[in-house]
Amino acid sequence: MKIAVAKGRIAEKAREFLTGGGIVFPDTLLDERKLVITSKDEDYQLLFVKASDVPTYVEKGAADIGIVGKDTIMEDGRDVYELQDLEFGNCQLVVAGFPNSFPADTKSLTVATKYPSIAKAYFDKAGIRTEISRLSGSIELAPIVGLSEVIVDIVETGSTLRDNGLVILREIAKVSTRVIVNKASYATKTTEVKRCMELLEKGVEGRRANTHNT
Amino acid sequence: MRNIFQSAEEEFEIREVFRNSFSGRGYREVNLPVLERYETYESLQTIQNRKSLLKLIDHTGDILVLRPDVTIPLMREIATTYENLSEEVRCWYVQSVFRQSDDLTIPTERRQAGIELFSNQSAENDAEVIGLACLALTELGLHDFKIELGHAGILHELNRILQLTTDEQLQVKSYIQMKNRSELASFLQQHNIKNQTKDLLLETIFSYGEATSVFNRFREHPLNNQLSTIIQHIEAVYELVVASGYGNHVTVDLGMVNEMDYYSGIQFQGFSSTIGKPLLMGGRYDEVSQNFKAQLPAVGFACDVEAIFTVKTTEPRRIE
Numbered sequence: 203m204k205i206a207v208a209k210g211r212i213a214e215k216a217r218e219f220l221t222g223g224g225i226v227f228p229d230t231l232l233d234e235r236k237l238v239i240t241s242k243d244e245d246y247q248l249l250f251v252k253a254s255d256v257p258t259y260v261e262k263g264a265a266d267i268g269i270v271g272k273d274t275i276m277e278d279g280r281d282v283y284e285l286q287d288l289e290f291g292n293c294q295l296v297v298a299g300f301p302n303s304f305p306a307d308t309k310s311l312t313v314a315t316k317y318p319s320i321a322k323a324y325f326d327k328a329g330i331r332t333e334i335s336r337l338s339g340s341i342e343l344a345p346i347v348g349l350s351e352v353i354v355d356i357v358e359t360g361s362t363l364r365d366n367g368l369v370i371l372r373e374i375a376k377v378s379t380r381v382i383v384n385k386a387s388y389a390t391k392t393t394e395v396k397r398c399m400e401l402l403e404k405g406v407e408g409r410r411a412n413t414h415n416t
Numbered sequence: 417m418r419n420i421f422q423s424a425e426e427e428f429e430i431r432e433v434f435r436n437s438f439s440g441r442g443y444r445e446v447n448l449p450v451l452e453r454y455e456t457y458e459s460l461q462t463i464q465n466r467k468s469l470l471k472l473i474d475h476t477g478d479i480l481v482l483r484p485d486v487t488i489p490l491m492r493e494i495a496t497t498y499e500n501l502s503e504e505v506r507c508w509y510v511q512s513v514f515r516q517s518d519d520l521t522i523p524t525e526r527r528q529a530g531i532e533l534f535s536n537q538s539a540e541n542d543a544e545v546i547g548l549a550c551l552a553l554t555e556l557g558l559h560d561f562k563i564e565l566g567h568a569g570i571l572h573e574l575n576r577i578l579q580l581t582t583d584e585q586l587q588v589k590s591y592i593q594m595k596n597r598s599e600l601a602s603f604l605q606q607h608n609i610k611n612q613t614k615d616l617l618l619e620t621i622f623s624y625g626e627a628t629s630v631f632n633r634f635r636e637h638p639l640n641n642q643l644s645t646i647i648q649h650i651e652a653v654y655e656l657v658v659a660s661g662y663g664n665h666v667t668v669d670l671g672m673v674n675e676m677d678y679y680s681g682i683q684f685q686g687f688s689s690t691i692g693k694p695l696l697m698g699g700r701y702d703e704v705s706q707n708f709k710a711q712l713p714a715v716g717f718a719c720d721v722e723a724i725f726t727v728k729t730t731e732p733r734r735i736e
Contacts, residue, residue, distance in 0.1 A: 260692075261692060261693075262692045262693075263691055263692020263693070264692070281693075282594070283594055283595040283596075284594040284595065284596045285595055285596075285597070286598075287598050287599075383595075384692045385685075385687065385692070385693075385694070386687040386688065386689065386691060386692050386693065386694070387689070387692070388595075388624075389562040389564055389667060389669075389685075389687040390560065390561075390562050390687055390688065390689035391689060392624070392625055392667065
């Protein structure tokens with residue numbers, strides 16, 4: 203099984219879950235230059251890729267499984283299965299801006315975002331005309347310098363918004379880390395994929411039990 | 417990427433395989449026009465599919481499209497010749513289709529090789545086409561493929577039970593298409609679906625895998641009549657495919673959703689472990705002919721020629 207994981211926190215968690223299920227990886231994850239690690243039994247390979255590339259690896263079948271945030275999955279709209287919610291990396295995907303910048307009778311808006319597809323789909327559905335600027339970081343700056351009236355972004359604690367005088371105006375979706383699977387892998391390696399899902403599920407349950415105890 | 421010589425050789429090979437495999441069984445090769453009237457597709461396809469059409473305007477100002485599939489033009493041609501199904505008609509083809517995609521890695525022109533059987537719905541007819549799909553792949557030298565078997569009626573029945581708005585139906589369809597059990601479960605909960613119905617629906621939709629175990633599970637469950645009939649039909653088709661010797665290639669996916677929303681009965685998709693996308697797709701589409709004022713139930717499949725030769729020429733991935 204080839205598993206593409208978003209570099210960083212998701213990669214560490216994914217390895218933690220798999221290790222919890224008895225899959226042993228050599229202790230090299232901290233080596234940042236390593237792009238692939240193989241489990242000791244050689245049944246599993248973790249591929250470390252950029253978060254936004256995970257759905258591409260999975261849809262094309264370069265990886266059987268991918269572990270990545272729901273926001274990336276929604277933005278990319280790839281033809282893959284989404285089999286599990288790993289219940290970490292929880293945050294909200296929101297419309298934010300200065301208070302009163304998105305009144306109920308809004309007809310048109312300027313929007314800055316890392317998620318142009320999600321933003322367009324959301325505002326189209328609400329019947330609001332938009333002019334969308336695609337940014338790749340420091341989205342909160344956009345309303346401050348007048349680049350846009352609102353932003354569409356993920357929010358974890360909301361402190362960055364608050365520090366910049368912005369507030370959440372609407373919630374678009376709840377985001378957490380999900381497991382996606384290539385359709386051909388699911389058809390031709392059903393047993394292996396299902397076993398991997400069970401391991402990850404155990405990891406989720408273990409974590410749930412832990413948070414209960416503390 | 418393949419060059420112009422390989423491409424021609426491949427087309428010759430697939431034609432040979434199709435001719436040898438199917439002509440003895442009453443299938444005849446067809447050739448179809450490349451240009452179609454836009455109106456043919458305007459009424460048939462969803463907005464998403466209409467965007468993928470390649471359009472051009474002729475000197476009278478009429479809009480034409482490069483055929484995006486073979487099924488629809490072939491149905492139109494057959495419908496002008498036969499209004500009703502007085503006899504069964506069997507066709508095969510190797511033809512290019514044209515669709516544009518936002519994904520620039522997908523070529524606009526792709527070749528499809530397929531068959532269509534114009535016949536009444538029966539397990540025998542459905543199984544004939546699925547068996548021939550397996551035969552064609554085997555004759556082309558593919559061995560590690562799987563055919564997933566599903567049924568369009570399951571989603572229709574689900575929509576009937578749940579009484580959802582059009583937006584909600586799309587939402588539910590996308591959850592099922594992504595096999596997103598947890599979000600579909602919470603959607604059903606929010607819509608006050610009774611727990612028992614909810615569990616039964618989830619159980620049905622997410623049934624996947626080895627055929628007999630899926631069918632056995634459903635014998636123990638009290639399904640409604642519609643769903644029971646559908647599952648019995650899939651089972652009958654499966655048994656016939658097993659009898660034709662391809663049972664080990666077939667797996668059941670009761671939650672199969674196809675982008676082509678004209679399917680009305682059995683539907684199926686073929687995959688190989690070597691590439692990530694489907695090798696072939698097919699199913700029964702009994703209502704399409706009504707658009708051409710005819711009653712011509714039909715079942716068929718189309719292979720992606722490029723995908724098949726990619727599988728044939730790619731080294732199998734390292735055994736994991």
